Amino acid sequence: MSCSKGRVSPSTTTKLRLFADSGGFCQNPSCLQPLFKDLEDDTIHIAEMAHIISAADDGPRADFGKIDDEKAAYSNLILLCPSCHTEIDKAEKHFPETLLQSWKSEHKERIQKTFGIIKCPDRSSARRIAQRFLRENKVVFDEYGPMGDDRFNPESSLPKLWSMKVLEAIIPNNRKLISLCDVNEYLLTEEELIVLEYFRQHVADLEARHVSRLDVCGKMFPAEMSDIFLDKTS
Ligand SMILES: [Zn+2]
Ligand SMILES: [Zn+2]
16 A cells, blocks of 8 residues: 555554545545455455655655655555555646645545534634543543453453544544644644643553553643633632
C-alpha cells in the first residue's frame, strides 16, 4: 500500500490517521470507491498511500525543499484507490498539490459531518457536542478502567474488557473530540489549546498501546479536558 515512487515510509500513527480520515473510501471526490473489499473467504484493502509531494526528487510534484520527514508526514499523504493513485502520478500537471490538499480536507469534512462534528456558532453548542463524547468515555473509564478495585486481581476479566472498550468506545470518541476541537479551534482559549495538545499526546499514546500493541507508558488524560468549551460562571 505504500507508494512505489519512493521509500519514505510513514509512521504507524500516520497510517492509522489516514485510514480514519478516509472513512474507508478513496479520497478523490469524483471516485469515492470503497477501499475495503469483501471477498468470498477474505477481506482485503486496496488503499494506497499516495505522496502529494513525491518522495523522490524526480517524481510527481517534486519539491527539493522538503526533507524526508516532511515527505513521510501525514500532511503530505493522501489515501487513494490504485487507479486514482496512478492517475495523479502519471498526469501530475492536472493534479497539483493544492488540488490534492483540497480533496483531502473536503473528504475529512464530509466524514466529520456524518459524526456530528460541525463548526459551531458558539462555545455552548460546542460544549453540548463535546459532552456526548466525554460522558461516554467517563462512564466507560469509571466502570471498566484500570483504576477499579479489580486492577490487581489476576482472576479478573476486567483488563480484557477494558481493552475492548478502549477500542470500541474510548478511541473513536477521542478522535471525534479532537476533530470537534480542531474544527472549532477559534472558540478555544489559549489555555484550552494547550490542554488540547496534551490530550492529543495522551490519545496517540493510548492508540499506540491498544491499537499498535506497543508497550508504552503513556501520558495521562489531562483532567482539564473534561471542561473543554465550558464557561465557568462564578
Ligand atoms: Zn505516488
Ligand atoms: Zn479512487
